[in-house]
Amino acid sequence: MSDYKFSIEAENVNKIFLKKSQRVDALIDFNIKIEKGTIHGLLGPNGAGKSTFINILGGLVKKDSGNVKICGIDIDKDIKSSKFKIGIVPQELNIDPFFSPAELLELQAGLYGVPKRKRKTDEILENLKLTDQRNAYARTLSGGMRRRLLIGKALVHDPEIIVLDEPTAGVDIDIRTSVWNYIKSISKLGKTICLTTHYLEEAENLCDNITIINYGKKIIEGSKNELLRIISTKSASFVLTKDIKLPSELKEFKPILNNNILKLSYDKNQTNLKKIIDILIKNKIEFIEINTIEGDLEDVFIKVVNSNDPSN
């Protein structure tokens, strides 16, 4: 049981909600495998089913069917042990306003039965840069501080897996960067991280592996680099020194000529920039600058989400 490759393993998970007496399939035969020690992104638009899955992991939502294992423990057989393995940072900033950060962490540690001598309240506050706010009322904390305090609450029982549901939704850019850095530092301790996000930039910046979900269904899962490889289109813009007539050899690169800028697109698995430059030289097309653009996760996302949109 202690030997497991996947920190989280879910198979054929289904969940139906009734929303204003309408049936909502929040998860449909959902599968995911999260490798131990990795940062795994669960990526999808609003309403995709991300929080539903996270809440099933935390025992807050009951699945209708399927199997979920946390660190090899089946949550249906032993929810108590599985809960100790996982720390969940919820999407909502629900913090009791009349407690201080130190009190909240102590309370949480008490709930998990962590003995006083093993508590790490001050260490956690220090790591989250909340030492100055140690004894302040939580209601006086800024949004970013509350977010960090919620992360701290999820860490009191030193779980092996930390799950963050939309860790940076609605926070400022500079706070986002500090939350990212903190997530990376927890990951370096060997913890497994699962985070949900609808920000592609976040997934691209943090994650080793990514699962994309939409309308409750898994669309694609793989390493970040594998997903990036799916979109192999690159484009290159050449700044030309004078007007040109487009040679027919460039047709296959879908040329767009705008003033003195020539934009060409190509599949990097089929051709390379050198071949394109050779064609330009052969046709005596002079240029003073080249800019190339690689695809990013945004492109993967648009590609896979659009091709799986049931309304299409």
Ligand SMILES: Nc1ncnc2c1ncn2[C@@H]1O[C@H](COP(=O)(O)OP(=O)(O)O)[C@@H](O)[C@H]1O
């Ligand atoms: N408690 C609930 N009651 C009814 N419908 C719900 C409930 N929780 C989630 N849903 C619905 O399930 C779908 C998935 O929601 P959610 O898992 O919160 O998506 P995400 O976190 O990806 O934005 C949505 O259509 C949402 O409205």
Ligand SMILES: [Mg+2]
């Ligand atoms: Mg959500």
